[in-house]
Amino acid sequence: MDLAACKTLDADDGNSAKPLIPSPGIVSPLYQEVVYSGQPQPLEARAEVDVPLEVIYYPSPTARWFDEDRYDEVPVNTGVYYAKIRRPSWNGYAQGEDVEAEYHIKKATVEIIAEGIQRAAYNGDPKRVVASAEPDVPLSFSYYPNANAARAAIRALAQPDADARSGVSAALSGLRRVERAPIEQGAYYVVVYFPGDDNHNLAYREVVFTIGPPARRN
Incomplete structure (x- = not known):
């Protein structure tokens, strides 16, 4: 028997999967207001750890629930936007559940x-x-x-x-x-x-x- 080819049952060969770290929580406010500026103004989205986040905007809570009629771009005009913050898996962190936020762009003062x-x-x-x-x-x-x-x-x-x-x-x-x-x-x-x-x-x-x-x- 080639003993060199044998491995003990408790030996770690370095290929076993490491457990994923739970997705960090969202720390930015879930209700935000800004004033119209004529330029795109993204919702502020921050997590406990600096990980990439994705923000999706919808015209209503119903559209957000069914994931339909999403806006293709960051909002510019005044109105109420219903956002979904997605936490994808990244660099050892597990994918987290989506977090909902409400975003208001208010009229500017002249x-x-x-x-x-x-x-x-x-x-x-x-x-x-x-x-x-x-x-x-x-x-x-x-x-x-x-x-x-x-x-x-x-x-x-x-x-x-x-x-x-x-x-x-x-x-x-x-x-x-x-x-x-x-x-x-x-x-x-x-x-x-x-x-x-x-x-x-x-x-x-x-x-x-x-x-x-x-x-x-x-």
């Missing part, structure tokens, strides 16, 4: 930048309020010669209730408004307004705008 009191000198040409927005969104300008009445109505524009805003719009429609940038001398109450959209909140800025006498020539 800042309208304009001096509250602006003046211009009459010269027969239209005069416009100077304003800009951050981020850059289209702005509308409404010029009201009846400053006091317009001011009272505009105060309610920031109401979050849609019916309240609709009532304000109706009230403003009954006031005389200069449809274009004014030419004549006088004091105007100006509303610089952004109505909001799918990804941005409503914003407005009030400006008192005076067109005064022509500049004197020396």
Whole structure:
């Protein structure tokens, strides 16, 4: 008998399978909120150990349950996304059960930048309020010669209730408004307004705008 070819029953030949380490737990929050930025914003997914994770996004809890209608890309637009964090087997770690998370992308705030009191000198040409927005969104300008009445109505524009805003719009429609940038001398109450959209909140800025006498020539 070739004793060199024999192995003892309790000898370790180095080929026996090593037990897998349990998948590390997820430590990132399972409810997260971010603000719309115009760029893809992935859900933060972190485990107790630095292992690769996969995040899948769905439009509803039902879609997540049945693993259907998944989004192909990281979300950009505002809304509620239902995520599934997958923990694949990796480098000695066992595959873990999927972990569910809820992800909200909220509307961004628009800042309208304009001096509250602006003046211009009459010269027969239209005069416009100077304003800009951050981020850059289209702005509308409404010029009201009846400053006091317009001011009272505009105060309610920031109401979050849609019916309240609709009532304000109706009230403003009954006031005389200069449809274009004014030419004549006088004091105007100006509303610089952004109505909001799918990804941005409503914003407005009030400006008192005076067109005064022509500049004197020396």
